Amino acid sequence: MAKHFTWSELQTRDSNTGSLTMAGWIQRIQPMMWRLNFCDWGTHLLYFILRGVAGNGKPFFFNSWFPLDTDDIASYTLVIIMQALGSVMIGTTLFAVMGLYVTLVSVGCTQLEKIQAALLDIKQHEPSEMNTRLAECVTHHQYVLRYMKELEKTFSPVLFGPFLLVVAALCFTAYTAITVSGKFVEFIQIFIITAAMMFQIQAVCWFGTQLTQQSGRVRDAAWDSDWVGAPVSFQRSIIFMISVSKEFKLTAGKIIPVYQSTVMTVRTLLRHTLL
Template sequence: MNKLQKFDWKATIRPNIAFLHYLGIWPEGEEYYKLNFYTLKTILYIIILVISTIVFQVINIFFTLDDLTSLTANIYVLLTEILYFIKLCFLVKNMPALKLLMKTLDHKLFQPKANQIVIIQPLLNFWKLIFLAFVITCSFTVLFWAIFPILDSSEEEKRLPLLAWYPYDTKISPNYELTYLHQVASYIYICYSHLNIDTFITALNTYIQCQFDILCDNLKNIKSDTKNVDTKLAKCIKHHLLILMFANTSNEFFSWIIFFQFTSSAAITGMTLFQLTVVKPFTTEFYNFMAYVTAEVVQIFMYCWFGNEVQVKSSNIPYAAFGSDWTEFSPNKQKSLLFLITRSQKSVKMSAFNVFDLTTDSFVKCMVLLCPFKSSQ
């Protein structure tokens, strides 16, 4: 790679950012939310597609309190919608910090060398694969959810995808068709907004992983016979500090989001599993719930996997430093290296409001809690 040519970190998440922008969640360039048409569009999206749907569903809950099946069928989607609204609030609140993170990616310390691109590219490609898999999973969920009322009900019944109360008769035309379209549009908007916010968070964790790999490679290749050992060590220390700043800022942004995500996902998955016990197997509605459960599990796994990899990559720094030509360093240089090793002894952990760490162990424990089968012991 030409020294004058910067590595474009944002190229990996460009489709993700484009989705967020079209959904009204990401102002263009380095701008924040201002009094302009884009902000007005975002407000209209939220009022028409999110808040109105939540209000109509909440009202409907009071009419289904004595029906457990209808109540769970209503609440699990309602929780998804409320969770999106919470995510949006945190994203808007932290937009200046997120824009700064995107700008930090262009920092010269974050730039990989030509040989290091080979190291980090598989990580970026893996994120792209997860992003695509999540898009496909959510798309099937939206598809099944949108068509099952049509396939599983008669023309006279005229079921809607969502159980909601409306101040008009939804059984007659064109009220039924317009309400149906509104619910589908609302669900598509919320689902793909969820998807892109979640994958954006995992992209931040992927960037942190890549930076730790770059730092480890730089440490391993510090040779004692070079004249600029002090400069390279100082650069590695500064690079480590910048990575920690990037990781801390990222975690501050999504800490509360993941906390609410895990608590709501546990409730949603439990209620969806309950719905699977009351619907007819292998019907369109059955596949709808199966797709929904799958999407929730993938969502939780995605957070845990990428968070776990940050911890693993950060724990490699002391070993990389030890793998350098440190035995030939002068005492002052060894002290500088020891300073970096000491600072990196505690691995970086991404957490959900410091309640639990994002690790594969957390994912397994979460799945065990949700598993309907108990050990016989």
């Protein structure tokens, strides 16, 4: 399988639109996750500073209870360190999991793009190679289907918890936005949390949508290949590939589709809650 799963030979930008291809996204995901992680740390620090300026007493990263006397400087310092480390660990873990997931999804998309290009490149003026090249496409496609099934099997339960957490956090945040009035710092916190949660859902679902669309385009590429007038054995193989090339949808917990429709549903619920 490893010899098939390469993407270094693919273009990183679309020749027509200039937008990033999936191969281009693979190169950018890791540095992008690092930048987002640093932005997350920076927003927490900014929020902490604003709470210190706008509030009274000793500010915290989060409102919480500790079995310590926070009026004591040593206890207060310990609490701040614990909250800071907790924020860093949670943010880093979330971005790491999200980065790994979208990278693996992007790898699957690149392989589906390679299969599409290979199918369209099969020509009848090469009759001796037609069946051989089609067999390579079918084999590659079977590897990709197996890869996507393993990806779904591995990450479906992993994503279910964060998806529920994000939806619950958005609901509580929306409720807080309604009840909080005239508190500028709290509104900043609400905005940061909402933006971060929506970004996570948007990013994961966007890449999931790309995988679903690319899996369906394999069928279109097989149909658009040069099969008219080809040998019957070749046509039967094309029919077989069309029949197995169905859209593949990733899910969270086998319940929530990792697709753009999920993002629209969350946005609708959030808008109705706020309005």
